[in-house]
Amino acid sequence: MTAPMLPADPPRFRLFDEPSPLHPWPRLSDALGGRAEIWAKREDLLPLAFGGNKLRNLEFLVGAAIAEGADSLVTSGRRWSNHCRLTAAAGARAGLAVHLVLSGPPAPRPGPGIRTAELMGATIHQLPTDDRSARDDAVERVVADLLATDRRPYRIGVGGSGVLGAYGQVLGATEMFDQAVERGLHVDAIVLPSATGGTQAGLIVGAALRSPQSTVSGVLVARPADELGPVILDLAGTLAARMGVALPPEAVRLDASQLGGGYGRPTAAGGEAAGLLARTEGVLVDPIYTAKACAGLVGAVRAGRHDGQTVVFWHAGGTPGLFETLEP
Numbered sequence: 116m117t118a119p120m121l122p123a124d125p126p127r128f129r130l131f132d133e134p135s136p137l138h139p140w141p142r143l144s145d146a147l148g149g150r151a152e153i154w155a156k157r158e159d160l161l162p163l164a165f166g167g168n169k170l171r172n173l174e175f176l177v178g179a180a181i182a183e184g185a186d187s188l189v190t191s192g193r194r195w196s197n198h199c200r201l202t203a204a205a206g207a208r209a210g211l212a213v214h215l216v217l218s219g220p221p222a223p224r225p226g227p228g229i230r231t232a233e234l235m236g237a238t239i240h241q242l243p244t245d246d247r248s249a250r251d252d253a254v255e256r257v258v259a260d261l262l263a264t265d266r267r268p269y270r271i272g273v274g275g276s277g278v279l280g281a282y283g284q285v286l287g288a289t290e291m292f293d294q295a296v297e298r299g300l301h302v303d304a305i306v307l308p309s310a311t312g313g314t315q316a317g318l319i320v321g322a323a324l325r326s327p328q329s330t331v332s333g334v335l336v337a338r339p340a341d342e343l344g345p346v347i348l349d350l351a352g353t354l355a356a357r358m359g360v361a362l363p364p365e366a367v368r369l370d371a372s373q374l375g376g377g378y379g380r381p382t383a384a385g386g387e388a389a390g391l392l393a394r395t396e397g398v399l400v401d402p403i404y405t406a407k408a409c410a411g412l413v414g415a416v417r418a419g420r421h422d423g424q425t426v427v428f429w430h431a432g433g434t435p436g437l438f439e440t441l442e443p
């Protein structure tokens with residue numbers, strides 16, 4: 116099927132050519148009692164810099180940057196941010212300089228996020244605290260310094276999660292539903308990790324376009340439901356209106372059971388789900404995003420919430436997070 120487009124037809128800088136695979140996970144399904152048929156959308160296997168879902172956002176953000184004549188990308192996140200690592204990769208591919216403002220506190224030694232971003236040529240601006248307004252101020256300073264030296268920076272918000280970035284996720288969802296049709300599958304539910312909400316908003320709109328009965332459940336890994344829910348609804352609503360599609364009732368489903376001590380703090384349930392997945396399917400998930408989402412899926416299947424259903428686990432990537440030093 117042809118890809119649905121925003122009316123304005125946004126410029127796109129291609130970062131990958133092939134769909135990410137849609138794989139069955141039969142041994143995980145069996146280990147959970149065969150109550151649900153579990154599949155995985157392997158966004159972690161997208162081809163650049165250990166893969167990850169954020170490459171989809173970056174195709175349109177880098178496309179916009181190039182269309183505006185930018186020569187550098189500026190974005191921000193925590194030191195383990197997959198969005199930041201992949202911005203470094205996308206900038207390298209596009210020949211754009213990349214500046215990453217990373218909030219702290221810094222790890223005792225640079226972890227894989229920083230090391231790989233530097234390897235790809237990014238300049239790191241590491242802050243001592245995780246204060247959000249300090250991070251925003253630092254981004255302003257980096258942009259101002261670049262402008263003062265006649266550079267042309269393009270600023271990308273945290274997680275690349277505005278309308279343009281989330282549009283990339285709409286295409287991820289439609290790609291998966293097309294793969295499901297080819298395999299004769301009816302997808303009842305998608306389960307994904309949700310942090311800034313852009314991925315979930317895009318998948319909601321993609322599902323509304325291709326399979327309005329399918330549910331999209333975000334397992335919260337960073338912000339509580341009362342904060343993130345309205346953000347996702349607003350973003351999905353904007354995208355849906357621009358694409359001329361109606362959202363189903365209860366479009367935004369959130370699972371708050373896996374937040375634990377908060378963003379970047381591993382949980383016992385995440386560790387258990389990661390071990391179960393690794394032992395049954397030989398697939399790895401990271402403690403910050405995908406292990407918590409996997410724990411949400413495992414908990415929901417065990418509780419009977421997906422009985423008889425075909426469920427797609429959105430493996431959003433993040434695998435280098437396995438090697439970060441995290442606070443317990």
Ligand SMILES: Cc1ncc(COP(=O)(O)O)c(C=O)c1O
Pocket residue numbers: 167168169196197198274276308309310311312313314315404405431432433434
């Ligand atoms: C591996 C992984 N999963 C999930 C997410 C959450 O996506 P979003 O910020 O769009 O909610 C991220 C965000 O960076 C991520 O890197």
